[in-house]
Amino acid sequence: MITEDQSDVIAFLSDPASHSGQPVDRFETHISEVFLTGERAYKLKRAVKLPYLDFSTAKLREEVCRKEVLLNRVTAPDLYLGIRLITKTPGGTLGFDCPGELVDTVVEMVRFEQEFLLDHLAAVGRLTIEILDQLARVIEKFHQNAPQAIQSGGYHNIANVLSINEAGFATSNIYSKEELEAVNFRFHSCLEHHRDLLDRRQYEGKIRRCHGDLHLRNIVLIDGAPVLFDCLEFNDEMATIDVLYDLAFLIMDLCHRDLNGQANRIVNRYIDHSFDDEGFVLVPFFTAIRAAVRAHVIATQAAESSECVAELTRTSRSYFELAELCLTDCQPAIIAIGGLSGTGKTTIAESLAPLVGPLPGARVLESDRIRKAIFGKRPKEKLEASAYTSDVSDSVYNSMRNRSAEIGSAGGVVIVDGVFLDEERRKAIERAAREASIPFFGVWLEAASETLFERIETRDQSPSDATPSVLQKQLGRDPGEISWHRVATSGSLEEVLQTILRIVKN
Secondary structure, eight states: OBOSOOHHHHHHHHOGGGGTTOOOEEEEOSSEEEEEETTEEEEEEOSBEETTEEOOSHHHHHHHHHHHHHHHTTTOTTTEEEEEEEEEOTTSOEEESOSSEEEEEEEEEEOOOGGGBHHHHHHTTOOOHHHHHHHHHHHHHHHHHSOBOTTSOHHHHHHHHHHHHHHHHHTOSSSOHHHHHHHHHHHHHHHHHTHHHHHHHHHTTOEEEOOSOOSGGGEEEETTEEEEOOOOOSOHHHHEEEHHHHHHHHHHHHHHTTOHHHHHHHHHHHHHHHOOGGGGGHHHHHHHHHHHHHHHHHHHHHHHOSSSHHHHHHHHHHHHHHHHHHTOOOOOEEEEEEOSTTSOHHHHHHHHGGGSSSTTOOEEEEHHHHHHHHTTOOTTSOOOGGGGSHHHHHHHHHHHHHHHHHHHHTTOEEEEEOOOOSHHHHHHHHHHHHHTTOOEEEEEEEOOHHHHHHHHHHOOSOSOOOOHHHHHHHHTSOOOOOOSEEEEOSSOHHHHHHHHHHHHHO
């Protein structure tokens, strides 16, 4: 509810005369009014009091504006300039930072072009691989440095969110009793299944004071780099969450836009940096919760509104259906993709990942990335020849074997991408899957030698360091008995993917 009249403040901020005559564009969110003028943006908190926030007085709004600047300067120091006090002069007029009575406060920001918001880039198909990879690194680094919250319970945090969701859905007339009972049962089954893992993550420092509102519209490209802004500043409890639950808001946003491939890439690159393979199985569950939150909030809006009810209902249902999709039961599996350099293993593995397992898809363990990580190198940095000794390669393949078994044993689907030219390495990963009772599918990619040489010579900035001379050596080696499914990659990517999907789904 609105608790205080802000009409004079809004009129002041909307007046070009308050900004040296520059025109003003105004838009509103559910808790703020934003004014864009010249090179500045001013954000005014609406005078509302809700169960999860209190902006009911000028003093409270000043305090939360100061906190917003402080928190957001961690990720966007160049965007957040500070606060401006709106005061009433002795003559009764409003002004910025003048002597007089405090009337309100605004956050002052550097204005940026809306076309650089990631929701716009997603809408026009310009979320490139480079942006996604940078973004995953930015988020992981932010989480790594965020304050830990050991006292906040992992299991109980999520149980509380589920309770709020159930209460929210109960006020809606969009969903039948049977629908809600079914989805609530699935949510609580997942919650109990992950109870120990959720609590263990609490003690491992995975619950932190996160962003809290990490969706595409709160990320912007500044000088070509993704910048997180507009974090949830008004409620520390709501933002003190598992780092993967924070990430899941972004993943949900991407999946809701049918950008499952982009969502899968973000998750994989994030875990490549964080080494949080154990938490991977939580991502579909957390994504489903995020979708359910959006579904119940919009359903509540539909119940309280007399306008756009049909559109709100459709939108709520789309989020509800996404939650159901993320909660779909899926058999764990290890899918190993081998073959000589240039057969397209990485392209195929990354394209296959969003198509198997619950949304956002499978974990991809790529030998080239793991090898680079061992030596502290970025994926596209070249390694010395000493990084390709037999001992180092044994470490790489042992890591892939052990990590894939861990993910599969927890119920996840994992794709392992490596040359696997040695028969013993192929047998080792099959054995690991068998010992963990995880279904295994081995795929051996093949292509004509001239095609392999051409691909290696023309590929651009790949994590692989393979050269034509490396391929020549591979061609001269005996791979031993290959019992995996042989798949030719001479056709289109879509044809290859359909062939592998038939293998893993039979």
